[in-house]
Amino acid sequence: MALRWMIYGAYGYSGELIARQAKQRGYSPVLAGRNADKLESLAEQLKLTFRDFSLQDVDQVKQELADVDLVVNCAGPFSQTAASLMHACIDSNTHYLDITGEIDVFEYAHQLAERAEQAGVVICPGVGFDVIPTDCVAARLNAQMPDATYLALGFDSGSRMSRGTAKTSVERLGQGGAARINGAIESVPLAWKSREIDFGHGAKMAMTIPWGDVSTAYYTTEIPNIEVFIPASPRLIKRLKRLNLVRFIFNWQWIQRKLKTKIDAKSAGPDAKERDNNPTYVWGEVSNAKGDTRQMRVKVKNGYSVTAEGAVELAIYTLEHSPKGGFYTPSRLYGAKLLDNYMID
Incomplete structure (x- = not known):
């Protein structure tokens, strides 16, 4: 059969x-x-x-x-x-x-x-x-540096989110950020860390986000400290840092409903032309206790x-x-x- x-x-x-x-x-x-x-x-x-x-x-x-x-x-x-x-x-x-x-x-x-x-x-x-390209980059970097103690991953794309991805992001907003620290997933503030990163087509300011690799990359590599970054303007980073003071309001059901209603009014996601014209740049970095560092950059198809x-x-x-x-x-x-x-x- x-x-x-x-x-x-x-x-x-x-x-x-x-x-x-x-x-x-x-x-x-x-x-x-x-x-x-x-x-x-x-x-x-x-x-x-x-x-x-x-x-x-x-x-x-x-x-x-x-x-x-x-x-x-x-x-x-x-x-x-x-x-x-x-x-x-x-x-x-x-x-x-x-x-x-x-x-x-x-x-x-x-x-x-x-x-x-x-x-x-x-x-x-x-x-x-989420998480095929970043997971594979993590695995390849880990193979190059088996004694790595820190892993940073990130991606950059001009593509819009689908409605489903946007709703998931809204649900997470009230919880703040997340990172793996000494083997455990810890809650951290929104825009907890920021740094300049060249994801593959020029250096940009970037911030940490609670992306799935905080969980999965650990099971792939056993690296105990993991952070994930995306590009963000200094203005957005400052706004999110201020938002940490009141982010609990995004756990209120009526706020969630209002934000999701706005999302539902938008298109389902990027069309074929937009997907074809917006590839994704994926970056990763590992370092060990001695301070040695290695990076990897790849350009892949649009995330969707x-x-x-x-x-x-x-x-x-x-x-x-x-x-x-x-x-x-x-x-x-x-x-x-x-x-x-x-x-x-």
Whole structure:
């Protein structure tokens, strides 16, 4: 019997990109999600089958996964979907991948490592832009400096966020920043650190952000101190530092609803032309206790293009190679050579 896989949340911005990429490569995943009308419309366009179901009832989810070998979860915020779907996948012997960038989801997935290993199920969150390129850069830098004690990663792109990514950022705002310090993930202020970085096309001021690699890069490299940076103007950095005094208000539900309503009024995400015209520059730096330092810079496709292609690539790789069950990061699952698929001149 042919291996069967499913894209859950297929009608979202990234989910649809992944579904179209899968079809373009000749694969026929089952499209799934809560909204039957949206699923039917996309399924008709792509000539694929679909199933509509929510994730509220774990027993029902397990029934829907009974004949499915792998799920790619694209339904964010993943704080609301990942846990129940991971448990259902483990119970139904279905491999689980997702495209999250949420630190808490990565950490939760890692907690399920032993259960996943016993069930022979692969759990690999972050099979998109967050975190494929940065994870592979981290792995390659670690290979060059195995005694590294500090890792900094960063990226620069002119591409707009999708609605889902923007909503996830809003949810995180009230919690502040995050960094890994002496092996543990610690809460830090917004714009905690700033420095000038050349990501690959000129030096820019940059600031720390609570990006997924704060979690995943540790499991890839075991480097105990990890920070992630993006470009930010000095004005924005100052504004965010001042915002630390009142950032708790972003945890208020009515503030969250107001910000998310504004996000919903915008386009779903960058169109094909914008993706093609906005590559991503990825940078990494390691240092050891002696003060030795190494850096790496790569130019890769637009982040959403990496997500579409990477999710399909890792889904098919997992299905064809049947890795040992357990928790994986993208580079641990496929190897750091995965980065080569997305690098451009």
